[in-house]
Amino acid sequence: MTSTESTRALDFIRTIIAEDLKVDKNDGRVVTRFPPEPNGYLHIGHAKSICLNFGIAAEHDGGRCHLRFDDTNPTKEEVEYVESIQEDVRWLGFDWGPHLYYASDYFGKLHDYAVQLIRKGKAYVCDLSPEEIREYRGTLTEPGRDSPYRNRSVEENLDLFQRMRAGEFADGSRVLRARIDMASPNLNMRDPVMYRILKVSHHRTGDKWCIYPMYDFAHCVSDAQEGITHSICTLEFEDHRPLYDWFLDQLDVPCHPRQIEFARLNLTHTLMSKRKLLKLVEEGHVRGWDDPRMPTLSGLRRRGYTPEAIRSLCERIGVAKRESVVDIALLEHCIREDLNKRAPRVMGVLRPLRVVIDNFPEDRVEEMEAVNNPEDPGMGTRKVPFSRVLYIEQEDFREDPPKNYYRLAPGREVRLRYAYFITCVSVVKDQGTGEVFELHCSYDPATRGGDAPDGRKVKATLHWVSAAHSLEAEARIYDDLFTKPNPGDLEEGEDFTAYLNPNSLVHLTSCRIEPSLAGAVPGSRYQFERQGYFCVDPDTPKSGKLLFNRTATLRDTWAKIEKSQKERQAEAG
Ligand code: ATP
Ligand code: MG
16 A cells, blocks of 8 residues: 555545455455446546446455446447447556446346246236326325236236237337335335336347346346445435345345445536437537547547546545536646646647748758756757748737737847747738738847847747748647536526537647657647647548647646635635
8 A cells, every 4th residue: 555545534435345344244355347328438427437446446455346338228329339438448547357247148137037026026017108107106295106007916917028028019018117115205116117118129139138127127136146245326326225225135136235326526617428428429519429528538538638637537536425516627737737747848839920030041950959848857858940930829929019928029039949039120911911921030149049148138938840840730729618617507498508618629720840740649649838738639640730639728727726725715714
């Protein structure tokens, strides 16, 4: 155990597990599972559950965590999702070893358990329509009413269930229900549906089944089949726990796992629901599940996020039972912290402005020595070519500079990073538009490396590239996907897509990057000096041009939030 682990208090789930181990429950085993439904791509909320389940398993000798696809709803599930989920869990840094399972592996067993319940008089076939079932269920304040089919004989139930399975009845015409208590204060216990008829092909079992088990029945039985000791899920399942326990108490199952609920991860300015994310994809609001604006793991990966940064977020937010919304600035803080340590620094100009150094010889090229990462001297240095025609950032020049603007302006001297001091001598404008088109500058040969021997100071240092040597590139600059801090919190009749940020993507097509990035491979990450962290997009090889996604700006809004929180706390005493 490292010192941070030994001094950090255990969260409430780890405390429960430690106590179970102390009394030698489950013979000292710790077996968890991550049970996604393959109906979409994983999002960062799932990362919290993955880190928790795989993390706990790794903390115990012989502990293990299963990856189980909860594939009980054939109408919404696809192989594409099964594959992406495995890729994402691996990418996050976790390994289920041989323990890959599917709820559909247990369809046979689940059927037999259902028959067991029928034989015990604890389940019955009900002919009410879905609307009638809802109507009979009652409300939070009124008890439900018994279905007229509730007292069918065991023989009749066995016969009808067998015929449901054989495909004799239409979809929706009958269901199998648990026979519990229509007056229970917990609505989940009012004879919940266990099986429904769905004449739909399943991605793994094909047309073998036309009845499919419901989540509540399938989940607890799957957990028990796999010898799960702690079945960790999110708070919305708290009210389902009595049902989870009821099924396992009635059935002759190998073990009875303990269900523990925790609060989901919510992040500001985004959404964590596969259903809503699917809508964004299907309606074309984003380019796909892996659009770098999406909170999906594949989107974050394409954006340039590292698994380390995501795991670090999950560690910082911890695990609790209280619902909360985490500021997305904290996620950005985590990626900055990670990339600051390891991303090589380079110079890239996003919106180029041509600069001609009039007193620099036409065909001369000088190699300037640049530091790859000031945080890590071991990353060394590289040479950056300097020549007579350069590009700087448009926003680094103002013809009429406001107060406190220290960058380049007519007559003003600034430093070019790793190169020389330059002074703006004249401005060339487009005759038609009046737009600044080119600057003419002079350089001081005595300032090579960035300092003046006479000790004169400049107030700004600009990044630049050599026009002839730089590479063409495109950059996609991202902002929050939603303008509303909590886009899930809507008035009646409102649609969450109304709050999509129209400026969530700005596409810059004429960027210029220093030549050391030639051949940069997709997924590699850099800090463009003064601009932010960028990651090479996977479409780069087929486009023939370097395509970058901006991962994050350099501005750390989280640090500001934290500072003001601390100040407020200090004021409060
Ligand atoms: P969604 O609403 O996005 O479809 P889900 O809960 O239906 O999410 P599942 O595929 O059933 O998605 O989730 C697999 C596991 O991940 C479950 O144990 C679930 O509790 C957990 N999970 C899902 N969303 C979050 C979240 N935002 N924070 C923490 N855990 C989550
Ligand atoms: Mg779900």
